[in-house]
Amino acid sequence: MLAMDVFSAAIKYMKEHLLHKLSETGDTETKKEEIRWVLTVPAIWNDTAKSFMRESAIKAGIRGDCLTIALEPEAASMYCKRLPIEMLNDNLRVQNEGFQFFSQGNQYLVLDAGGGTVDITVHEVLSGDRIKELHKASGGAWGGTYVDENFFDIIKEAVGKEKFESFKKEDLAGYNDLRKDLEVKKREINTESTKISFTIPNQLAQVIPKDYNPEILECKKGKLELKVPGIKKWFSEICDSIVSHVEELLEEQKKKQRNIESILMVGGFSESSYLQETVKTAFPNKHIIVPNQAGLAVLKGAVLFGHNPQIVDSRVAKVTYGVNTLSKIQDERDVPDKSRIRTINGVKYEKNVFSKHVTKGDDLVIGQAQEEKTYFPIYPDQKSVQFSVFSSQEENPKYVDGCKRLGSFDVKIPYTTDGTDRKVVVRFIFGGTEIKFECEDANGEITPYTFDWSENAEEECFGMAVERGES
Structure with a gap:
């Protein structure tokens, strides 16, 4: 199945779900063409990827002139700008110092840690409630799903890849239950945790060797217990990559004489206590801002962006x-x-x-x-x-x-x-x-x-000369 068909089907489902909900409320006034649809994408995506999402949405039945593509870090910034200061969690240090995070002229780094990617960029607050991008978006594949992969890699090392794949195939319900438990525990665990327990499906528990390294994990009474070395192996590689990239970006901003005092953490993975504490430890002199429900910041900000995309003054x-x-x-x-x-x-x-x-x-x-x-x-x-x-x-x-x-x-x-x-x-x-x-x-x-993204342009373009007077 083509990727375009998969994305289009997913968008179409969400579109029809919304229209169905509107009809259930008895709304007979809202017309389809009056709805402004907003698709959010990672800021590190290139132009071709953004065009792919637009084409997928159009194929799903959304009119092109009713569609807006929003960059996730910008949407999150817009949402957080509207929050009262007490909902920007910085251990009350922000309030005690009289610090106004979104005051005009303030420059801050946005760390948008989602499921697949981590987008990192730098914004400045302008007059008129606008924001300006100071540094082009960068980042990598360091999102929460890669933490999940690290967790399952630890289990694969214990039971062997073939046995683990067999478990997934034969007990899909048990595998999904384990993933759900993982999603909850991933947010709870922190850098001080000495162990963490998961309810583990019986079929998987039976194939974990009893003599496997107990300093990493143990399986007993239907519980999988991950110890400190296992926890670090689970989180450290991803979190260290994020911190290293932020360090490089902050150093680059310093050379440009920009004073970046704050880091705004948004996205679902930013709700992880382990990631939050890793960032705070790495940057003790920065304000680390994590809004309540950081995982919804992009979603709620996208609504604001759809109403007022001009709030973003410029990009790099x-x-x-x-x-x-x-x-x-x-x-x-x-x-x-x-x-x-x-x-x-x-x-x-x-x-x-x-x-x-x-x-x-x-x-x-x-x-x-x-x-x-x-x-x-x-x-x-x-x-x-x-x-x-x-x-x-x-x-x-x-x-x-x-x-x-x-x-x-x-x-x-x-x-x-x-x-x-x-x-x-x-x-x-x-x-x-x-x-x-x-x-x-x-x-x-x-x-x-209109730009044709089909890439069917001629290999050589002989229809023009560059400068005036060269014809």
């Missing part, structure tokens, strides 16, 4: 963006790789040149176009131009070779009277959670364009 570009172009050659000696030279109508061009619109690390203000570029058609009778869009981890890529092709969009230029003197001005509009494009023709008419 995670990659460099540009389009594939031809560049007119002034001197062939400047092109050492002769295979890049293409002759069209007697004019020599260098192909696969990366024409940059956004540089990695740029501040992307919502609704504002980034650096615009002017392009011209190569052929006098050309009636359309295909722009293939690429991203790169480099700040100044020269060619699109080795860059990631995101997709393409086509600009129609039907009137051929001016031949190759017909300019097309291209603008990338970022700052929102998704990329938008607009083009301006020679008459000053501006047209927004």
Whole structure:
């Protein structure tokens, strides 16, 4: 089954569940097209992944113009900004020092520890209740589900992988009960815990060797008891990875002379006492803020974001963006790789040149176009131009070779009277959670364009030259 079908089916179920609940209340006034649907995604996801979620939602029957993609750390920030200070748990130290967490000018790190990923970014509070992203989102696969995997790896070491897989297959109910117990205990356990017990299914208990290392775990009377070494093995690798990444990010902010005093912990895994205590121990001089019901911060914040996405003033570009172009050659000696030279109508061009619109690390203000570029058609009778869009981890890529092709969009230029003197001005509009494009023709008419993420763009784009005057 295709991933698109799986995601689409899940979204469709949630959509129909909501509509059913509305009908049960006797609501006859709310129309489907009046509902603003908000999908949250990890901030570390790339543009292709966000587009995948949008396409899945559209396939599930949600109209594209009624759909908003929200980044999870931003949604969580929006929710926490609305909470009274007593619901931001910092052992009352915040209140005693008269510290206002969301006061204008305050800069803080958001640690969004969810089930699969951990998103880490830095925000600043602006006037008008707005927030600004100071550092591009980063993180990794350090969420709560990976802690679960570590737990089951410990059991597999004791009983053997084959026996454990056999248990899962033959006693699925027992396995699910163990997972539920694990979810509860995962939140309760802390760095001072000397042991923790789980109710274990009989079939699994029977295959755990009685002489297995008792310093790690023991199984007796239907209970699995995990000792200190086992607990550390269970949590430490994941928690240490999170702390190490936060340390690196804070050091980077220090070099930029930013004063990050606080860490806001949200997401389901942030409810883990072990993770909270690990972070507080690692950063004793920081305010560690964990709101009540941290696991619901993203969900509730998404509702706020849907009503007011403009509350996020700007974001930081995670990659460099540009389009594939031809560049007119002034001197062939400047092109050492002769295979890049293409002759069209007697004019020599260098192909696969990366024409940059956004540089990695740029501040992307919502609704504002980034650096615009002017392009011209190569052929006098050309009636359309295909722009293939690429991203790169480099700040100044020269060619699109080795860059990631995101997709393409086509600009129609039907009137051929001016031949190759017909300019097309291209603008990338970022700052929102998704990329938008607009083009301006020679008459000053501006047209927004839809981006085709199918990646079916031509390998080489011969429809334009880079700079004004190169046509």
